[in-house]
Amino acid sequence: MRRFLSVVAVLVVGWLVVEKVVSLxxxxxxxxxxxxxxxxxxxxxxxxxxxxxxxxxxAVHDVAVDHGSVRVYEWRATGPSSGDRLPVVLLPGIRSGAPMWGENLGHWIGDRTVYAMDAIGDSGMSLQSVPLTSFDDQATWVEQALAGLGLDRAHVVGHSFGAATATAHALAHPGRVASLTLLEPVLVLHGLPASTYLWSTLLLVPVPQSWKNRAMAEIGGVTVEEVRERTPMSVMIDEGARHYAAVTLVPRTLTDDEWRSLRMPVRIDIAGDRSLAGGAQAAERARALGIDPVTVRPGTTHSLPMQDAGPLGPELERYWSGHDR
Structure with a gap:
């Protein structure tokens, strides 16, 4: 399982860096x-x-928005207390789409309705018809999708790039967000490590595949053998990277004033090893801004949601239950 999760992290992180460079x-x-x-x-x-x-x-929804249509999967609540619980909305990391939440869904569906989206402008079942001109447009399609689903308020959860999108949405549309959970949020708290940019240059130039494998291993904090392993999830991500011309605008680092303007409860979870969110420095900044809880999760990398799915499941359910009103 560790090997599978590490490969997913390597592919997602590698392509995040590529998209950042290409956008420039x-x-x-x-x-x-x-x-x-x-x-x-x-x-x-x-x-x-x-x-x-x-x-x-x-249910499966294709929700019309200004930039195209958003594919949303719904797992409807079935428990007796479901009427007292707000829904949860999941926003994925780059190249991962709704399938990335496979390790987590079993811990969350049942007593509360859960929605998982594929992002506009990235590989998945969502369709884009109008360009995204700034990262703020990410907030627009999320808001329109939530309105199209009839969700007045929801707990919004994002991983990696999806966490940056969730943050932009919460800034622009705070009334729709009951709580904000950010799992390894890239760039919004702290820039990527300099070593990531150095290794990423090998992904952009014509060098032997063995060099690219080494670069992805260094970026993801795994071995070259783990990079080479093929799993259903890594195959899906690889097919998306190969065949989909993504338009992924790069998030920016928020100012202290922007973070302090968020009035909803905010929770941040950061990987303890090879974090792409900024690691201990990002955690320190978040705590200084008054965000609580901020958790650095030992033994995890950028694939934190899947790696820590067991303990994270009940922790987040308790967190959401504490902010259902």
């Missing part, structure tokens, strides 16, 4: 799209394969 070189806004029908079909087969391992959703 080619800043003209465009629309995410499949490079070929064959590539789309290959990705869809891999995506469906991973989704088949998740609990079957109660």
């Amino acid at each position: 070189v080619a800043p003209e806004p465009t629309v995410g799209h499949w490079r070929s029908e064959q590539g789309r079909d290959a990705y869809r087969a891999a995506y469906d394969g991973v989704m088949a391992t998740l609990p079957a959703p109660s």
Whole structure:
């Protein structure tokens, strides 16, 4: 299991860095799209394969928004106390989509309704028709999707890039957010480590694959053998990276005033090893800003939600229950 999770982290982090560099070189806004029908079909087969391992959703929604349509999976609450519990909305990391939450859903579905989205402009089942011109547009499509689902208020959870998106949404539309949970949020608290940018250059230039594997291993904090291993999730991410021309605008680091303007409860969980959120420095800054709880989770990397799914499940349920009103 550790090997599988580490490979996912390497692929997601590697492509996050690539998208950041490419956005600086080619800043003209465009629309995410499949490079070929064959590539789309290959990705869809891999995506469906991973989704088949998740609990079957109660409903599948394609919600129209200004920038296209958002694919949302719903697991409807069935427990007797579900009427007293606000829904949870999950926003994924880059290239991961709704399938990334497979390790977590079993801990959360049942007594409360859970929604998982594929992001606009990234590989997945969401469709983009209008360019994103700034990172604030991420907040717009999330807000429109929540409104389209009829959710007046929800607990919003994001991982990695999805955590940055969740933060932008909470800043722009605080009334919709009952609580904000940020798992390894990239860039919004602290920049990426300098070593990540140095190793990432090997992902952008024509060098032997063995060099690229070493770079991804260094970025993700794993071995080269773990990078080479193939799993259903890593195949899905790899097919998306190969066949989908993503348009992923880079989040910015928020000011202290912006963080302090967030009036909803905010929880931040940071990896204890090879954090891409800023590690101890990000945790220190968050605590200084008065955010509570801020947890550095030992033995985890950027794939924190999957690696710590067992303890994180009941912890987050208790946190949400404490802020259902």
